[in-house]
Amino acid sequence: MQLDLDKMLAKIKNTQWALADIDWEAPGVELVTGNPEQYAKLKVFMADLMWIEHVGARGFAAMAKKAPNETLAEIYRYFHAEEQRHANVEMALMKRWGMLDGDTLPEPNINLRLVIDWLDTYSDEMPLEVLGSVIPSLEIALDGALCKFLLDTVKDPVCHAAFEKINEDEARHLGVGFHVLEMMGHGKLHRLAVKAVGTMLNPKLIIGIAAYLPLINRMRDNLVKLGLKEERLYEAMNKYKKIGGRTEQGRRNPWFQIISRQSAMVVDRKSLYHIPVDALVKLTDYYPRRWLKPTPTWVKGLTWKTAA
Ligand SMILES: [Fe+2]
Ligand SMILES: [Fe+2]
Numbered sequence: 001m002q003l004d005l006d007k008m009l010a011k012i013k014n015t016q017w018a019l020a021d022i023d024w025e026a027p028g029v030e031l032v033t034g035n036p037e038q039y040a041k042l043k044v045f046m047a048d049l050m051w052i053e054h055v056g057a058r059g060f061a062a063m064a065k066k067a068p069n070e071t072l073a074e075i076y077r078y079f080h081a082e083e084q085r086h087a088n089v090e091m092a093l094m095k096r097w098g099m100l101d102g103d104t105l106p107e108p109n110i111n112l113r114l115v116i117d118w119l120d121t122y123s124d125e126m127p128l129e130v131l132g133s134v135i136p137s138l139e140i141a142l143d144g145a146l147c148k149f150l151l152d153t154v155k156d157p158v159c160h161a162a163f164e165k166i167n168e169d170e171a172r173h174l175g176v177g178f179h180v181l182e183m184m185g186h187g188k189l190h191r192l193a194v195k196a197v198g199t200m201l202n203p204k205l206i207i208g209i210a211a212y213l214p215l216i217n218r219m220r221d222n223l224v225k226l227g228l229k230e231e232r233l234y235e236a237m238n239k240y241k242k243i244g245g246r247t248e249q250g251r252r253n254p255w256f257q258i259i260s261r262q263s264a265m266v267v268d269r270k271s272l273y274h275i276p277v278d279a280l281v282k283l284t285d286y287y288p289r290r291w292l293k294p295t296p297t298w299v300k301g302l303t304w305k306t307a308a
């Protein structure tokens with residue numbers, strides 16, 4: 001999926017939008033608030049979704065610093081801002097549905113919190129090929145699939161109007177994401193492999209993996225709690241392999257190979273993979289909160305308020 005990055009950047013600039021473009025007062029609130037059983041679960045789901053946008057935002061911020069050319073760097077800076085906008089839209093929806101206590105931010109679940117901590121500490125040190133390969137997977141599996149679930153569950157037309165805009169952004173994120181994933185497959189295969197092995201042995205990356213794997217299983221459990229079929233998440237995860245593996249360059253990217261193998265284990269419920277990873281999910285429930293870093297400063301810009 002080779003893209004013309006200059007054209008893509010122009011398109012991104014032309015399609016910028018703001019929270020104020022959405023009519024937040026339009027009728028439809030009771031479609032959410034009138035279903036108390038769903039409401040409580042939805043509140044947790046929305047908080048997680050909002051924080052996942054921030055994981056994406058942080059990832060793009062790190063990639064902007066590593067981008068091999070200025071066009072791609074500029075694209076990533078836009079994507080960083082777009083993910084923050086998505087988070088703000090989700091906050092505005094929570095506000096609309098009466099899910100926010102005053103102006104306080106909803107708490108992310110512990111696994112999201114650990115991933116955010118890791119990103120904040122180490123993502124700037126990671127080579128582009130790691131983030132460039134994992135971000136499309138995260139976008140397709142979490143961002144993409146969760147938004148779809150939300151639209152299937154919630155009938156409020158304002159939510160649908162907002163996600164129409166978000167999904168257009170996401171389509172571009174994925175387009176660029178898979179382009180970069182292929183870009184990272186250029187070069188001599190053995191050199192790519194040796195470099196990947198070297199990075200894999202980096203203890204900082206190992207900590208990152210230990211934070212990332214239980215997050216996926218936690219999100220799966222949360223979706224099931226919400227009454228959604230986990231197979232839908234798996235369909236989304238399989239798309240990563242399908243799209244990323246379409247070209248030889250994509251398949252040559254060792255990180256694509258690693259991530260698609262990991263995804264294949266996630267979607268196989270009988271896989272032994274789930275024994276240690278589900279144990280990690282349980283274990284992280286006991287992770288001492290005082291070991292967590294204070295909420296990173298970049299979330300301070302978060303607001304449900306609309307700006308023109
Ligand atoms: Fe997003
Ligand atoms: Fe995205």
